[in-house]
Structures are given as C-alpha cells and as structure tokens.
Amino acid sequence: MEKIRTLRGFRDILGEDIEKFKRIESASRRYLDLLGFTEIEIPVLESTDLFARSIGDTTDIVEKEMFTFTDLGGDSVTLRPEATAGVVRAYLQSGLHAKERISKLFTIGPMFRHERPQKGRFREFHQVDVEVFGTDDPFIDAELLWMISLLLGDLGIKRYTMEVNSVGCKLCREEFRAVLVSYFETRQDRLCEDCLRRLHRNPLRIFDCKNRQCIEVSSESPLLFDYLCAGCSGHFQGFLAHMNDFGVPVTVNKRLVRGLDYYTKTVFEITSDELGAQKAFTAGGRYDNLVEEMGGPKTPAIGFAIGMERLALLAGNEEGPRKPVCFFAYLGEKAKAYLPLMAKDFIGQGMSLRYSYEGKSLKSQMRYADGLGADFVLILGDEEIERKVIIVRNMKEKDQFELPLDPPGLAAVLKERFRKE
RNA sequence: GUGGGUGUAGCGCAAUGGUUAGAGCGUCAGGCUGUGGACCUGGAGGUUGGGGGUUCGAAACCCCUCACCCACCCCA
Structure with a gap:
C-alpha cells in the first residue's frame, strides 16, 4: 500500500524545528507584550471575498495562489493567504474601532498559498503578524522596526538589511501612475510579456521584475519617491528621523514596492x-485606506508579518537551561509495583521522571536512561526492597549512593540536592 | 505553470551492465547472573520511488510517471 505523505508544500514541524519556532514565538511575545500589543486569534478559513477585496483582485496572490474551494453550503471560502485582511475584519466586526482609540494587535499562525515550494517557501507557512490601528504618526512606523530589531537581536540574528521606502498616498500615486505609464509606453518593445500586462493594470509592479531588460528600463524610469506629495514626503522624513533616534539603521530603497495593493506611505x-x-523574512507597511475600504471608519493603520520558517533558517540552534531528569530503573515485578508511587511523587513535586515500560535488563534500562540524558537513575530491585533503600546513581559523576526507600518524599530529597548543585 | 537536480535500510551514503545490493550512524540483544557513554560480537531492518522497455543479465541504459530539492514566477 502506498504510504500517505503530507501534501506538497506542507510539512510536519518537530524536533529542532519546533524548538526554534517556540523560541521565535516566545521572543516575539515578549517584546509585543512590552510594547502593549494584545493577541488575537482569527479563523484560518474566511470568505473568499474578504481576501479579494483587501489584497486586490489583480494581485498574483488572489489570481492564482489561494486555496479556494466551495464548501458544502455552496459558499466560496479560502484558506487565509495572509493575516491582515482577517485582522481588519475582526477589528471592525468586534467593534474595537469604537472601543479604543489605538489598537495594537498581533496574531501567530499558519497561512496558505498555492505556490511551488522552494527554499524558505511552503504552501503552509507561519507568520507572526502585527497590526496597529488608529494613528498615522510616523513614530509608530519607527517603533515597529525598532521592535523587530530588538527581536532579531534577541534571536542572535545580526546579518540583515532593513529596506524602507514610501509608496505615497492615493493622490501622489495617481499622479505618478500617469507619468510612469507614459514612460514605459514609449519603451514597450523592451519589456517582457509579464510587464506589458502589468503596464496598465499595476505599473508599479514592473519594478519587481527580475528580467534583465526590464530592470534596465526601470532603472532609468522616474521614481514614485520623487513624486511624493508634501504630506507623504514629510511623513517619510519624519519616519527616517525617528529611526535615527532609535539608532536602528535602515536603507532607503526607492524601488521597493509591495505585492499587495493596500499599502500606502x-x-x-x-x-x-x-x-x-526568497530573501525577505519580514515585510510590511502602512495601509491608511484599507479599513475604510473594508467598510469601517477612516482609520490609518500599519502592520507587518514575520515569516517564521524563514526566520528559523537564520536563527541558530540554542539549548536553553535544562531541568534535571530522573530515571527509575526497576528489576522485577515487586519493584515495578513502586512505579505508580514514584511517578506520583516526582510529578507531584514538578520533577521529571522517566522510566521504561517493559523493564528488561538493567543494562538495557541504563542504556535507555543514558539515551534520554538522565541526570540521576534510581535503581530498585529485590535486594533494595528488602533493605528498604534505593540506589541513586549520578550519571555525570559516575557514582552512586543509597537513600531510604520512601516514595512519598524521595523526589523532595532529590529536588533539594539539585538546588544545591 | 516552466526549467534543472536528486530518488538505494529509520538517517546520511556506497556499489565498471555481471554471484545472495553493502558499510557507517541509529536500533535491539549479548560481552560470566543487577549498572549507561567507549570498545567488541551478533540480530532485525530493502518491492533500489512506481510502471514499462532494451539485455543472457538492470540499482545502473531508454521512455513514462510520482515525490523531494533548487531556481523562474511571486512572496513571509
């Protein structure tokens, strides 16, 4: 029979991988909490309309990368390809916009995109997603990047680049769009097929193209950056000044654009x-119009997402402080009868106790204990039961001693010994 | 969706077209009765991804298919 495997682009996370994920998660939670963010859980499955409307129905994500299907009730539903849309929906649906002036929210969980997998890219991937609603002050833009720099420092990640840009507001973008289209129209013969398609639908995306000719053409094109209105330009300068105040270096990349339609500034x-x-492991930006476009009040907002799989590729393995592990090795049925007593004693004291289920030879149990990395092995056989003692072997020191056989109290004695070490 | 690469034991790998496909790691059991790591001995574990073809003979060569990896596209 054929073995059943995970679907393409899906994977199990275990061993060292799950340890890294936990470290990323707890470090993220630590800084998010310090800066006043609260957690929100949102559904993995939402109505298809939600994503089509927010992300933009001409984006690649919506056009060809969503896990969309019709449910048993005949509705079109989609596994979320990103979190912002759902968080905005929840923000409005729960009435948060009316309850608090500023909302700082985060959510951690899986996202789904039907793409061809490659290094750092999976069909199911995980994000730490962070959103702030209710202010367009550039200080919050800077605060977010500062927070990310703290998190990365915490994880021991040093080699990275923060690229920033402003894509302006609706006004400057409209004005620039006309300039850009006419620039590329006179050079259509040098653009690739994809870019010709982008030309009228979403000309900004031509900057994203990696085709050599297109890069040449776009490298000489006018830049949105130079067409920013006074408001957007001032906002960006304010943001850069705050970054400077935080002491977090950023690189201005005037060609940086994003694949989702809702971004502004x-x-x-x-x-x-x-x-x-796939070198970007965290990305985001401001989206001052999205909340309104989703049917809410005019609410400026900004957010970002950390790709946990990609961040895990950068984070080294690190062993945290380990709690002592005891192992109970028993010989014979009489000794095995002590297993429940021992287990209750140790677990009740918050101490980890391991043991084999089959018993087997002492050698076998010792090997097992060693493989588990036990610090102490408690050995009990008929001889010890008769003498009312138990052998305690220190695996690191390779020596052993005896303690009175007294299960409801043994764990406390050993716990005290660990504390002294 | 398009390229390229790789599929052999649980894992990472070896095997000029030629006996019964191998060693290492891991696993299990022993090494004078009840003491771990190192060492020694032994055991278990394979449809060589699957299907077809060429051949006296295929893990190897050809075709098809599937899976994984990397890249394009796109993106976290």
Whole structure:
C-alpha cells in the first residue's frame, strides 16, 4: 500500500524545528507584550471575498495562489493567504474601532498559498503578524522596526538589511501612475510579456521584475519617491528621523514596492542574503485606506508579518537551561509495583521522571536512561526492597549512593540536592 | 505553470551492465547472573520511488510517471 505523505508544500514541524519556532514565538511575545500589543486569534478559513477585496483582485496572490474551494453550503471560502485582511475584519466586526482609540494587535499562525515550494517557501507557512490601528504618526512606523530589531537581536540574528521606502498616498500615486505609464509606453518593445500586462493594470509592479531588460528600463524610469506629495514626503522624513533616534539603521530603497495593493506611505522589507532567492523574512507597511475600504471608519493603520520558517533558517540552534531528569530503573515485578508511587511523587513535586515500560535488563534500562540524558537513575530491585533503600546513581559523576526507600518524599530529597548543585 | 537536480535500510551514503545490493550512524540483544557513554560480537531492518522497455543479465541504459530539492514566477 502506498504510504500517505503530507501534501506538497506542507510539512510536519518537530524536533529542532519546533524548538526554534517556540523560541521565535516566545521572543516575539515578549517584546509585543512590552510594547502593549494584545493577541488575537482569527479563523484560518474566511470568505473568499474578504481576501479579494483587501489584497486586490489583480494581485498574483488572489489570481492564482489561494486555496479556494466551495464548501458544502455552496459558499466560496479560502484558506487565509495572509493575516491582515482577517485582522481588519475582526477589528471592525468586534467593534474595537469604537472601543479604543489605538489598537495594537498581533496574531501567530499558519497561512496558505498555492505556490511551488522552494527554499524558505511552503504552501503552509507561519507568520507572526502585527497590526496597529488608529494613528498615522510616523513614530509608530519607527517603533515597529525598532521592535523587530530588538527581536532579531534577541534571536542572535545580526546579518540583515532593513529596506524602507514610501509608496505615497492615493493622490501622489495617481499622479505618478500617469507619468510612469507614459514612460514605459514609449519603451514597450523592451519589456517582457509579464510587464506589458502589468503596464496598465499595476505599473508599479514592473519594478519587481527580475528580467534583465526590464530592470534596465526601470532603472532609468522616474521614481514614485520623487513624486511624493508634501504630506507623504514629510511623513517619510519624519519616519527616517525617528529611526535615527532609535539608532536602528535602515536603507532607503526607492524601488521597493509591495505585492499587495493596500499599502500606502511607509513600506519595508527585511532581507538576509543567507536565505537564497526568497530573501525577505519580514515585510510590511502602512495601509491608511484599507479599513475604510473594508467598510469601517477612516482609520490609518500599519502592520507587518514575520515569516517564521524563514526566520528559523537564520536563527541558530540554542539549548536553553535544562531541568534535571530522573530515571527509575526497576528489576522485577515487586519493584515495578513502586512505579505508580514514584511517578506520583516526582510529578507531584514538578520533577521529571522517566522510566521504561517493559523493564528488561538493567543494562538495557541504563542504556535507555543514558539515551534520554538522565541526570540521576534510581535503581530498585529485590535486594533494595528488602533493605528498604534505593540506589541513586549520578550519571555525570559516575557514582552512586543509597537513600531510604520512601516514595512519598524521595523526589523532595532529590529536588533539594539539585538546588544545591 | 516552466526549467534543472536528486530518488538505494529509520538517517546520511556506497556499489565498471555481471554471484545472495553493502558499510557507517541509529536500533535491539549479548560481552560470566543487577549498572549507561567507549570498545567488541551478533540480530532485525530493502518491492533500489512506481510502471514499462532494451539485455543472457538492470540499482545502473531508454521512455513514462510520482515525490523531494533548487531556481523562474511571486512572496513571509
């Protein structure tokens, strides 16, 4: 019979991987909590309309990368390809916009995109997603990047680049769009097929193209950055000044654009050259119009997402402080009868106790204990039961001693010994 | 969706077209009765991803297919 495997692009997370994920998660939670963010859990499955409307129905994500299907009730539903849309929906649905002036929210969980997998890219991947609603002050833009820099420092990640740019507001973008289209129209013969398609639908995306000719053409094109209105330009300068105040270096990349339609003003991407082709492991930006477009009141907002798989590729393995592990090795049925007593005693004291289920030879149990990395092995056989003692072997020191056989109290004695060490 | 690479034991790998596909790590059991790591001995574990073809003979060569990896596309 054929073995059943995970679907393409899906994977199990275990062993060292799950340890890294836990470290990323707890470090993220630590800084988010310090800066006043609260957690929100949102559904993995939402109505397809939610994503089509928020992300933009001409984006690649919506056009060809969503896990969309019709449910048994005949509705079109989609596994979330990103979190912002759902968080905005929840923000409005729960009435948070009316309850608090500023909302700082985060959510951690899986996202789904039907793409071809490669290094750092999976069909199911995990993000730490952070959103702030209710202010367009550039200080919050800077605060977010500062927080990310703290998190990365905490995880021991040093080699990365924070690229920032401003994509302006609706006004400057409209004006620039006309300039850009006419620039590329006179050079259509040098653009690739994809870019010709982008030309009228979403000309900004031509900057994203990696085709050599397109890069040449776009490298000489006018830049949105130079067409920012006074408001957007001032906002960006304020943001840069705050970054400077925080002492977090950023690189202005005037060609940086984003693949989702809702972004305005500040956008950023954090990259590492250790990641292969998918080098951005965190990205985000401001979206001052999205809440309103989703049917809410005019509410400026900004957010970002950390790709946990990609961040895990950068974070080294690190062993945290380990709690002592005891192992109970028993010989014979009489000794095995002590197993429940021992287990209750140790677990009741908050001490880890391991043991084999089959018993087997003492050698076998010792090997097992060693493989588990036990610090102490408690050995009990008929001889010890008769003498009312138990052998305690220190695996690191390779020596052993005896303690009175007294299960409801043994764990406390050993716990005290660990404390002294 | 398009390229390229790789599929052999649980894992990472070896095997000019030629006996019964191997060693290492891991696993299990022993090494004078009840003491771990090192060492020694032994055991278990394979449809060589699957299907077809060429051949006296295929893990190897050809075709198809599947899976994984990397890249394009796109993105966290």
